[in-house]
Each structure stands twice: as C-alpha cells, then as structure tokens.
Amino acid sequence: MTGVKRDRRRLLRAAVASGVGGGLAAASSPARAEQGRQPMDAKERTPDEGGVRVAVLLYDGFTALDAVGPYEVLCRVPGVTVTMVAEKPGPVRTDTGELGLIAERSLSSVRTADVLLVPGGGDRGVMAVMGNSVVLDWIRRIHRGSVWTTSVCTGSLILGAAGLLRGLPATTYWASRSYLAEVGAVYTPGRFVETGKIITAAGVSAGIDMALLLTSRLTDVEVAQAMQLAVEYDPDPPFDTGSPEKASPELQRLALRLIADSAR
Template sequence: MSAVQTGAGESRRRVLRGAVAGSLGVAGLGAASGHPAAAADRRAPGGDGEGKLSVAVLLYDGFTALDAVGPYEVLCRVPGVRVTMVAREAGPVRTDTGELTLMAERAMSEVERADVLLVPGGGNRGTVAMMEDAGVHRWIRRIHRRSTWTTSVCTGSLILGAAGLLRGLPATTYWASRPYLKEVGAVYTPGRFVETGKIVTAAGVSAGIDMGLHLASRLSDEKVAQAMQLAVEYDPDPPYDTGSPEKADAETEALALKLLADSAR
C-alpha cells in the first residue's frame, strides 16, 4: 500500500471516528441502545462460542450476491450478533454470474446450530441444484429445529420449501418465481417480506435488506434497527418506478429476465 493510500485510509477512519464521537459521545452504540443486557437474556446455547447471537448465511455455487450481502451488511454491525458465511465446504463460493466470489468461513458439517439461518436465492442453476440437494435439505432442517429465526431471500424460499419447511405456509419469493411456491407447498403472499411464526421469507434480491432491518429489530431493538438503516444510508429513491411486475410492462419484464439469463454462468 502506498503512502498516499495509507494516508487516505487513515483520514477516512478519523472522519468516521469523529462522526461517531460527535453523535454518540463516549457511550457508544451498544450502551446507548441498552442492547448488550437485552441480548444476554435472549442468547441461546450453541452459538459461536463468543456469547453472541449467531447468524448462518448459506452460500452455494450460483447464489445471488446481494441476497447474502444485503442482510449481512445490516446485521454484521448489530451489537451482540455474529454473522458467518457457511457452505458445503469452507472456502470460495461463486455467485450466479461467476464473476464474484465470497468466502465461506465454515463448512456445513461444522455448524450444528444457529440462532438465525439465512438462505439466499440464486440463478436458475444454483437454485435448482439446491432444491435437489437432499444433504443440504437435511442440514437446513437440522438448523431449523433449534433456530430462533429461519429466513430466506428471493428464490431461497424455494430451497426452504424443497426442504419441507413451507408446507401450507404463507411465503414470498422473487417475482418471476411466484408460481413455483405452490410446487413446494407454500402459499404465495405479497410483501417485501412475509413472517409466519419463526420463518421469514423476503421477496427478490434487494428485499433482503428490508428483511435484514426487520431481523435487526428482533435480535436487538427498533432503535438499533433504525440506526442501522441510517448507518447503511438505506433510503431508496430509484430513478425509475419499475421495481415490481405490478409497475412494469411486459417488455420490461421480458428484458429483465433476459438480462438475468444472459449473465448467468
């Protein structure tokens, strides 16, 4: 790293430290929210061994990046929460485009329990493979039995359904995959995310951020969730109003699906 880069990085850290000190004083976020004591009451055994609530994000070849990273970005800074990327084997895992890789910190066989299980969606290749993977289904069911929350983003709900967790339950998924929910026994229900008991399913891709904020409030409290929304400056104001099939015409829908298909690897 050059001296210029180092200086710029140090300058940025000073700015962030100054902003935090100015807005929170010496108390800091955890003390201001009162979260640590509240979290201690909710900690379940079998977490990550550090006394933190554990969130396991399942990665697999062909998952969609934002499905995993969106909720991660919201939850990873919530006091008392530890987010871990998990895959069949620890190591690099490719996204649906094949052009981005995330690292799984732990193998599925090493994770016996999590307070929150999060299953992201993926491209057709990745989703179908996971819907047919009996070993993954057994792991999902095992984690689900003791989880506080079992969640999905986008077509991750189809994977939960294939594992037998959504029979007769309201759920949502990616807009183009709604008809497939019926095939896994779920009842399609509109919404950015749908909560049924301890199962929460989010709609497509960016809806995982909404669900992540909801989970932040459940794992901590609303003040922390609201602060995290500000921390990641999640204040959507898109230049176009075509973010759901109810708002887009048929030509836009067809182009959206073509763009996804053409980028798949």
Template sequence: MTSAVQPSRRGVLGAAATGALAVGLSGAGGPAAAASTYRSDRGDRSGLGAGGDQSDRGDRGAGRPVDGNRHRTVAILLYDGFTALDAVGPYEMLCRLPDVRVVTVAHRPGPVRTDTGQLALTAERALADVRHADVLLVPGGGNRGTTATMEDRAILNWVRLLHRRTTWTTSVCTGSLILGSAGLLKGLPATTYWASRPYLAKLGAVWTPGRFVETGRIITAAGVSAGLDMGLHLAARLCDDLTARATQLAVEYDPHPPFDSGSPEKADEATRRLALRLIDDAAVPAA
C-alpha cells in the same frame, strides 16, 4: 424432493415461461386466504401472527442472549450460483449488531462463486462444522444454483437440522424454494422472486404479497433487494427498533430509485421480459 415438484433447469426464475409469469401476477395461491396470517413491512408490528403466539414468536428482543456474553450466530448459506445481494444485503444490516456474529457456510470453506461467475464470497465454515445458529439465512440464486441446491441432500438436511433450533429461519428471493424443498413451508404463507411465485405452490406454500412475509419463526423475503428490508426487520427482532433505525442510518439505506418499475405489477410486459432476459444472459451456464 420428488420429481413432481422438480422445476426445469431454466424454470425457477421464469426465464422462458410466459405462462408462469402470468400465473404469478394473478396472485396464484390466494393472498386473500392468507391475509390474516402474514406480516410484511407494511403490516402488523405487534410481534404476533398466525402460526405462532407470544411463546412461539417472542417479542422484538427474542433471541437476545440471556447473559449478554454469548454471541447470537447468523449463518448465511453460500452455494455455487447464489445471488450476491441476497446474502450481502442482509449481512450489511446484521453484521454490526451488538452480540451478533455472522458466519458464512458452504459445503467446504473457501470461495463460492455467484450466479454471474464474476464474484466470489468466502465461506468461513463447512456445513458439518455448523450445527446450530440463532438465525439461518438462505439466499436465492440463478436457475442453475437454485435448482441444484433444491436437489442437494446435504444442504437440505443441514437446513432441516438448523431449523430445529433456530430463533428465525429466513430466506431471500428463490431461497424460499430451497426452504420449501426442505419441507419447511408446507401450508405456510411465503414469498419469493416475482417470476418464481408459481413454484411456491408446487412446494406446498401459499404465495403472499409483501417485501417480506413472517409466519411463526420463518421469514421469507421477495426478490434480491428485499433482503435489505428483511435484514432491518431482523435487526429489530434481534435487538430493538432503535438499533434497527440506527443501522438503517449507519448504512444510509434511504432508497429513492430513479425509476418505478421495481415490482412486476408496476412494470409493463416488455420490461418484465427484458428483466428475465438480463438475468438469464448474465448467468453462468451449467457445466
């Protein structure tokens, strides 16, 4: 990644950027220009979209093992400072699917701390040991974790390597900035955490509204909880709609939050500022 697109160490979540927040809420990048090229949870369910035809994208069973014996692998990247739900939300939607094996991957096997430092998940495999996956999932993280990973040559090279052969390459939250840093989003519609929208343009992507955005075989989800929605969508892609609906029931995912401030368009400025402060204050500072 060149210095021209390098964010500040406190910048990718917009923790101190009123200007970035204003640009993000104005829809920088032009959703109208990308309207025919994205697929969100409220969009086209035909399995086709701009950037890919039937041969490129496949139907909802794309990625299903031909012989019924080979497990399809979902590789979830873990890195110091990732956000827990970004990884665990999709994991819960995918880990019980038939013929699907979810594996966690990091620089080396062992515990990897989240952005708050209060929780660790265990990476089963090292980057060097995972050279192929049917699905790659890159979670987002706090400013420290995201910016460091956007500059991590080993991880970026690994992401590029896996992307060559994936059926689906996906991200949650600021994970799309990592995909962008690997050069995978140039000119493509994508989404990210709401306060990080301006950075997508700096990385060559076109911010597009939606809980998740699918273009070709790349799917990017918006912030944190949007990974649950993307995970269900992937369940349908990897298996079928019936299995995905059953998965939704199995985890009883029937959200009905007590408040209606789950997107920046619905929240007032004071709520937006407090949200960013809560994230920033809970983050483990860089060493």
C-alpha cells in the same frame, strides 16, 4: 483506521447497552404473518456470552446481494456474528461467475445457529440445492434449533424443498411466485412475509428490508432504525419499475433476459 472502527463499535455498543439476546426458542406459529413479536429477553441468551449467531448459506450460483445485503445490516448489530457457510470452506462463486465470497465454515462444522439465512440464486444454483439432500438435511437441522429461519428471493424455494413452508404464506422473486405452490407454500405479496419464526423476503434488494425487520426483532425498533441510517438505506430510484405490477410485459421479458444472459 483501526482506531476509528474500534471507536465506532464502542459507540454502537454503548447505544444498545441493553444487549442482544440469542437463545430464545421460538416456536412456529400457525400460517399467519406476525407483527408484534418482541425482542429477545436478555435473560434467555445463548451460552456464548449472549451473542447471536447468524449462518448464511452459500452455494454455487447464489446471488451476491441476497447474501451481502442482509450481511451489511446484521454484521453491524452489536452482539451479532455473521458466518458464511457452505458444503466446504473456501470461495463460492455467484450466479454470474464473476464474483466469489469466502465460506468460513463447512456445513458439518455448524450444527446450530440462532438465525439461518438462505439466499436465492440463478436457476442452475437453486435447482441444484433443491435436489441436494446434504444441504437440505442441514437446513432442517439448523431450523429445528433456530430462533429465526429466513430467506431472500428464490431462497424460499430452497426452504420449501426442505419442507419448511408447507401450508405457510411466503414470498419470493416476482418471476418465481408460481413455484411456491410446488413446494407447498402459499404465495403472499410483500417485500417480506413473517410467519412464526420464518421470514421470507422478495427478490434480491428486499433482503435489506428483511434484515432491518430482523434487527428490530433481535434488538428493538430504535436500533433497527439506527441501522437503516447507518447503511443509509433510503431508496429513491430514478424509475418506478421495481415490481412486475409497475412494469410492462416488455420490460418484464427484458429483465428476465438480462438475468439469464448474465448467468454463467
């Protein structure tokens, strides 16, 4: 198995021999969605041999797929290193309390990252982080030097609480759209919204869409397309109720009740 994994990585690296950049300083643009951003120039890489460092913030009560979905895409891109980060290293429980991920690094030990990813979570977890000055200060510090700052689901509310979305278009979980205005953002529909160096994704599974877009920005479209195939991301659900515009009020209430009942 080890040999197979090594061969797979070797093949992927060969396929993207042009490499992945990591040190380009991307300035925030006006409040508009950008579509034509080019991949990072190989001449503008970070000191650590051109690797792209992705920091995923974990906190008590985060939603598993918000973090793991993008991780499954980004961790397989050659030259990219994904690290789980929390206030202190160790296991961090998800919003259901039944699953934990290991944070490898503490906030204090991670002072820079090329990509910051903030997952959403249950009400309790998100509200706690929005009021946690230590975490918000860390987000602001990482954002100042990041190439990309991203969120999934209600993670955008956390970015907003850190003051990063004032006057900017953004998206979030469907039932939390109205709260974006409270953190100064302008709700904009879409599976993801790209504004300057900030990309916000809609609810939960939309983080995979955002990660594929991010892969194309870090490398090129061909690599992103290959990664979509690599993780066989080809949604064809048995039902067509994946957004509130397609679901009845009764289904919306049931969905929120199922989420609430599963939270600890």
